[in-house]
Amino acid sequence: MTSIQVRDVSYQFSNQEYVLNNINLNVPEGSIYGFLGPNGAGKTTTLRLILGLIKKQKGEIEIFGKAFDKHRIEILSKIGSLIESPSLYGHLTAVENLKVWQKVYQSPENRIAEVLQMVGLAHTGRKKAGQFSLGMKQRLGIAVALLHNPSLLILDEPTNGLDPSGIVEMRELLKTLNQQHGITIIISSHLLGEIEKLVTDVGIINKGRMLFESSLTELMKRQHAASTIYFDTNNNAQALQLMHQQKIEAQIEKERIVAAQLSKQAIAQINQTLVANSIEVYGIRAIENDLESIFMNLTNN
Numbered sequence: 001m002t003s004i005q006v007r008d009v010s011y012q013f014s015n016q017e018y019v020l021n022n023i024n025l026n027v028p029e030g031s032i033y034g035f036l037g038p039n040g041a042g043k044t045t046t047l048r049l050i051l052g053l054i055k056k057q058k059g060e061i062e063i064f065g066k067a068f069d070k071h072r073i074e075i076l077s078k079i080g081s082l083i084e085s086p087s088l089y090g091h092l093t094a095v096e097n098l099k100v101w102q103k104v105y106q107s108p109e110n111r112i113a114e115v116l117q118m119v120g121l122a123h124t125g126r127k128k129a130g131q132f133s134l135g136m137k138q139r140l141g142i143a144v145a146l147l148h149n150p151s152l153l154i155l156d157e158p159t160n161g162l163d164p165s166g167i168v169e170m171r172e173l174l175k176t177l178n179q180q181h182g183i184t185i186i187i188s189s190h191l192l193g194e195i196e197k198l199v200t201d202v203g204i205i206n207k208g209r210m211l212f213e214s215s216l217t218e219l220m221k222r223q224h225a226a227s228t229i230y231f232d233t234n235n236n237a238q239a240l241q242l243m244h245q246q247k248i249e250a251q252i253e254k255e256r257i258v259a260a261q262l263s264k265q266a267i268a269q270i271n272q273t274l275v276a277n278s279i280e281v282y283g284i285r286a287i288e289n290d291l292e293s294i295f296m297n298l299t300n301n
């Protein structure tokens with residue numbers, strides 16, 4: 001089942017050009033969906049539309065299989081969100097901040113201790129939220145979002161501005177929420193590297209258009225297919241000719257031969273052919289295209 005389904009949604013602020021153009025999004029239930037795109041791509045606008053914080057103009061949004069327009073209250077009661085920085089009272093402790101929201105949400109009082117435990121802030125005692133590190137503030141914001149026991153969390157760039165250890169802590173927290181508490185998570189980021197170890201699914205947006213959406217496994221396959229093999233020999237021209245005879249796609253770049261992704265067996269076979277033709281092979285190297293460069297290629301084109 002799909003937790004969020006966005007169909008052909010477009011959006012414009014006043015009469016300006018469209019900041020979202022017919023975007024489609026499918027967030028599978030139980031997934032951690034990485035919503036990726038550079039600054040200004042349209043991530044926050046999309047998440048605000050999904051939450052009904054701005055009014056939909058074109059297209060359809062279904063959440064938990066129901067049209068958002070018609071089941072707004074019911075749907076929102078099962079969603080927790082953190083859009084941009086959390087609104088916290090700096091002069092109150094974590095528990096006091098949560099008490100404010102617990103009353104708003106009318107959740108049971110013992111839920112406060114539970115969510116503090118879940119986000120790893122159970123021992124902050126009398127410390128005021130204003131003295132918390134950015135990572136702790138973000139986690140307290142997530143604790144607020146968890147108070148009413150949501151089955152879907154919508155997080156807009158929760159790792160923004162965090163130091164490397166804050167990013168790791170956030171990653172661990174979100175994994176636990178997903179795996180142990182069964183919460184589906186959509187998390188936006190402009191840095192693939194920050195969330196690629198976390199997500200199960202990926203959607204890439206740029207300039208208001210969805211460029212790509214798939215499982216992380218599918219993206220990894222694409223990465224593998226985009227990797228290349230370098231051959232360094234004493235006679236690249238002849239080596240290239242021999243490769244072309246074997247129907248291997250290759251060309252010479254910067255005094256070495258660059259071939260498309262090949263199996264281990266194919267690499268060994270080429271090596272044997274080159275050696276049998278008295279070509280000296282100095283090196284064979286496989287370069288896996290990293291996910292970041294695939295992301296950059298998709299968003300730059």
Ligand SMILES: Nc1ncnc2c1ncn2[C@@H]1O[C@H](COP(=O)(O)OP(=O)(O)OP(=O)(O)O)[C@@H](O)[C@H]1O
Pocket residue numbers: 013019037038039040041042043044045046190
């Ligand atoms: N209230 C607004 N009025 C007019 N234009 C806006 C408004 N909010 C956002 N925009 C524009 O809409 C586009 C998409 O912005 P959005 O905030 O959704 O992008 P984003 O991917 O979340 O980027 P960032 O990571 O920088 O927050 C940008 O060009 C932005 O300038």
